Amino acid sequence: MLDITFIRNHPNKVKEGCRKKQVKVDIGKLLELDKKKREYLNKSESFRAEQNKLSSQPVTDTQKLKKAKELKLKIKDLEKKLEPIEKELNFILYQIPNLPLDDVPFGKDEKENIVIREWGEKTKFDFKPKDYLGIAQNLDLIDVKRAAKVSGTRFGFLKREAALLEFALINLVFDTLIPEGFIPVIPPVMIKPEMMRGMGYIERGREEVYFIEKDNLYLVGTSEQIIGPMHANEVFEGKDLPKRYFGFSSCFRREAGAYGKDTKGIFRVHQFDKAEMFSFCHPEESKKEHLFFLEMEEKLIQRLSIPYRVVQMCTGDLGTPAAAKYDIEAWIPSEERFRETHSTSNCTDFQARRLNIRYRDLKTKKLEFAHTINGTAFAIGRILIAIIENYQQRDGSVKIPKVLQRYLKFKQIGPLSPKKGVQPPKKYKV
């Protein structure tokens, strides 16, 4: 949510921001309502002042009593008129996305995102690399057929070494982020509507989230959505910022707008596990913290030695709560292109304002809204894809990235004998 005073004072900046984000909001209407609201508010407040004065002592005089009763009705009448105005005003206010930071490049959609750097050399093979799904199915690591049987499309079973790899990856996250002051958290995955709304994912993302009607709870699409609200209505001491967490949880997405997109395999599924970084920080530090998050993401993927590129999102591809956003895209050899594995956003005070998350400033001693930053550590499905693709061997086996070997009892998945066909590993057979 934006500050109404800011909108009042800088309507053109807000309009410009909405335009850049390709979001249509009637700011003129909002300001009109705001003006009307203040008019009514002033009237009702002066009546109320009168009433307070009158009622500051017991009223026995019949004349005064009559007057007081009149005031009561007048106030009630004005408040009745105020109600729909405020309702509409709030509705519009909640539709306004966070404004992009000044240094975010302008662009309509993902086509205008900017590649800011590439890391590593694209993996070379002396054979034609296969796609991850074929390899994984041969090794019995991913089972989408049975998942379809029991749950429908866009689900998958991770099995055997793939299941073990998930925990190895999480261990790598622990070892990388805990020294940086991140507090590990395993959060609930169900969340109250007002909290979900506070994070800015309802207005323009309602179709994307699962809702459990019977219990009035949403399923989180990422643990960001629940770590933010964890500190709702709280005040941080200035010295405690930045407060860094990383959450590990299952994530649930309806993928309602993605018909026909990435339908194969586990690249885009309704449920996956993810380790997510989250930080509450000082407004002046948020740009720095955002870059720090990007640095952590790069560190994590570099440790896996997977080639990637960093993409800066243009204004049109930011999403509602973000003011700036970077993605990391890993090299996927079989597709000969980069695909998104990580994303980090600076949401400035947009979420904090909605959720009333403040801090006491060390210098001014005033209460101010904190800034929130989020970023992927590892999204399991996608990073598994990147590992399998980049570490595949001619014989259909998959090597384990060196950094993960210390968490596992194997260095390779497979190998397969080309004559005998696929040999699923026996060691972990259930």
Place this chain on the structure above:
RNA sequence: GGAGAGGUGGCUGAACGGAAAAGCACAGGCCUCGAAAACCUGAACCCUCUUUAGGGUCUGUGGGUUCGAAUCCCACCCUCUCCGCCA
């Protein structure tokens, strides 16, 4: 699911139909060579374009009763304790 207790500022906590005590922490002032202590003032949100100044709102949320509600009534949310069920 059943029974009981409770939700008040940054924190602790009183008032239980008539201006939201008090303490702690914090800030400014005063004092001082400087500080501490004591004392005074302030402290959330909104409005009056800004200041001065004034007004309004805020006792979990939303309604109701009343001239007046933290206080009484209704609904809902949440927390704690006990019982039941349970991985």
